Amino acid sequence: MSGGVEWALHCCVALTAATEPVPAVRLAELHDVSPSYLAKQLQELSRAGLVRSVQGKSGGYLLTRPADQITVLEVVEAIDGPSAAFVCTEVRQRGPLAASPESCTAPCGIARVMYEADHAWRQALRRVTVADLLADAERAQGPQLRDTLRGWLTSTHG
Amino acid sequence: MSGGVEWALHCCVALTAATEPVPAVRLAELHDVSPSYLAKQLQELSRAGLVRSVQGKSGGYLLTRPADQITVLEVVEAIDGPSAAFVCTEVRQRGPLAASPESCTAPCGIARVMYEADHAWRQALRRVTVADLLADAERAQGPQLRDTLRGWLTSTHG
């Protein structure tokens, strides 16, 4: 899995506390990561429609939906792509003992197991929203976290 | 996910029907894949203890356990490695609003979601055994598949 997924999720959580657009540079500073690379991730989130980009002097990024309507799965798929990790190359139809094409209408057992596992994985990611992530962080670091975040995001930095 | 996982699984299913060691070259011919690359996958299966290698003139590979005692997860982990896809870099402890180390004894919400999803994925793969895969293939291609495989694997080829 791409490492940028973690950054993107953290950014979504931070944007939950934002009331005005937050530039990519500020999000990068908040998390102490490479600004130029984070910009790429945010770009992908923008393409996926999860965040809205505002151009101009006081521009930046903003969530397009309430945090409880953005699932972790959506963020992951925005960065890593929506395609499944396993791709069946139809090995059963190759070689000297190849199965007849008409007996291969349904995916083979191997592919089916992989697809089911992939489905279970996605299901687990779909169950959790960005709002849940923020709530968890508040539980660990104190309920004032949201306000602290908002304050830091909106304040002007040297 | 590594594409070799598919090959390895097909090989395990084929080895289910084998009564004597099957060389890597024959398995490659059976599935019409690159012999030298398949050899690497079988080597990893051997390292993981799923198959036993027999050297010498009529050597090859053999399952070390009954097929109903080999889960798909074991094969996947043998090829792709046992480590989880997601690695938490502890972003929460970095930057100007870093969380205090003592409040980070438990994994953060993001990591937890990822680990749970990973667990669900592995659980789904653990439920299915190589024997199940063979049974499924027999259901699709006919019950004589196992004998056909054994015959082809043991016969001498040009």
Next chain:
DNA sequence: GAAATCCTACTCGGATATGGAGTGTCCGAGTCTACGTGG
């Protein structure tokens, strides 16, 4: 005929090149803000 020996051929195992995707970076196009100016 049987046993010991040697040779051959075949097997796996690890070390070795290559390609593509992920990683990381940069600069240009676009646009909002703010200031200055004129009425």
Next chain:
DNA sequence: CCACGTAGACTCGGACACTCCATATCCGAGTAGGATTTC
């Protein structure tokens, strides 16, 4: 005092290098089997 125009600076967006891992391959170490030779 207000409206307008212009300049400026800041933003995102896409195009451009680099690195690392998955892919693909090869050759050497080791061994079982069989043929040969000898008793």
